[in-house]
Amino acid sequence: MLKYLFAKNEDIPAGSAAVYWGFSAIVWFVIGTGLGSFNAAKLAFPDFVTGSEFFAFGHMRQVHVHAVIFGWISMAFGMAMMYITPALGNTRLWSEKLGVWNAFLWNVGLSLGLTLLWAGLTSGREYSDFIWPIDLFIAVFMALPLAINVWMTILTRRTQGIYTTNWFFAAATFMVIIVFLTGNLPEFFHLTGLTEAYLTWWFAHNVLGLWITPVAAAIAYYTIPKVTGNPLYSHRIGHLHFWSVVVFYSTPAAHHLMSAPLPEWLKSFASVEGVLILVPAIAFVSNILLTMQGKWNMFVENLEIRFTVTGVLLAIPLNMQGGFQQTRAINWYIHGTGWIVAHAHLALLGFSTFLEAAAVYLGLQSLMKRKLYSLTLGNMHFWLLLIGFSIYWISMTIAGLIQGAGKIYEVPYIDVVIAEHPYMIARWIGGTLVFISNIIWLYNMWMTARVGTIVPVGRMPHEMAYER
């Protein structure tokens, strides 16, 4: 793949950039979940690997979070954009070479950032932990080239309208640059106190709300109609989803700071906006599930549809929790507990990951024109991921409820720690299953590239899934 960095644009085969992004994403997923499993082991067994600051939980947690968000999730998004944007515009990617360079720079920037985090060079602000030179690198050399390629591909499309998915892609690639530049202002200009706190959570909220959630949803708007052959149930509901994300999802950052001395009106406003996030959520879930009409057998038979529909189902509890956990009463109970960790994993490892995995499966097979090497391994990946995630999420939610009750009832801290211990072991088991599932996935996709059966022209890989 590296040979294409210095090739002429016209000499690079279509889809090369997407394949590069896709495999990078899977490798980062293996690394990110491996680190997650390691960290969970440290919580379940406190004597596991001690004596070196490099393996201290505080260092490793940041590396895990950023490897998953900016390695797995964001590179899977990049992969999806590299092949879905041109497909929906009935055109080629604007610049295959820029796409390849973009994937290369993304891997370089992320590796550098994670190495620095590992070494303890951090801004110390959750989710925006990278130091400011890395933040600028991300905005200028990682996010901007992606945005340019997506926008230019949309501008040079050969279709009249712009499909819902590309609305989301264009807006999200623009917004993630703004989020990085604005959310990191405290570090650029040494802002402190409540301003720092507010902007830190403005960043964290909007990385989720204006990057991860809308792009994952946009992918489902492509995958379900493409694989089932059904048209999207309603473009108008898709537009409602888009504009309600813009209005309701971009403003409630203060609901992450309900216990902080921010102005009360701001917290109330943010809390109401937080509940209104249910508007885009309901629009999205209902639109996708109604698009499935007449094709529900594919929920069992087709791997990509099973991944996507499961991800959409997980969007229901995600948004029910997200909409209400930030209201004052519930937030007072669950703030600072494992519930929040579980909720973050419901968003990233549940909802978002399942939708992206479907896009990576579909994209890699379609672009390499090869049938999946092993459907059995694909199914094994799905089940280990789902079971592992479920064990993780249930154990962490219950552990969070216990922690919250311990806080309300003023239970001695050590008693809460002891009561939680079984759930920490369950969390480690769940996380390890997810890690194992991703090793299987990487092997399966690597073998698909090497020896997968070639798909004849005019057929889609999933149509041949059960043919020998």
Added chain:
Amino acid sequence: MQKKSLTSRAFWVTIIAGMVTGMGNGSVFGAALMCLLGRGEFNDWGGWFGAAYDPSTFTGFIDACMILFGLMYVVIMVVGLKRHDALEKAAA
């Protein structure tokens, strides 16, 4: 050979994905209700092992809600898939 029904082929994914989906909704309902009712006596905090699943404790009530909502969501999915299966068989 006739294919098995959609509900039987989707059995495990209905159980697991349906249960998790319902449990998420149950967690919100249970937490909201217990925040409304307020705390009880110290021994009712419900953190210790089996007490975390005893509906008469603070934590246990929410966990019971999660399980109940999870089961109900599985039922909703089974009913929904059954109806879709009938429609798809009729259309085939």
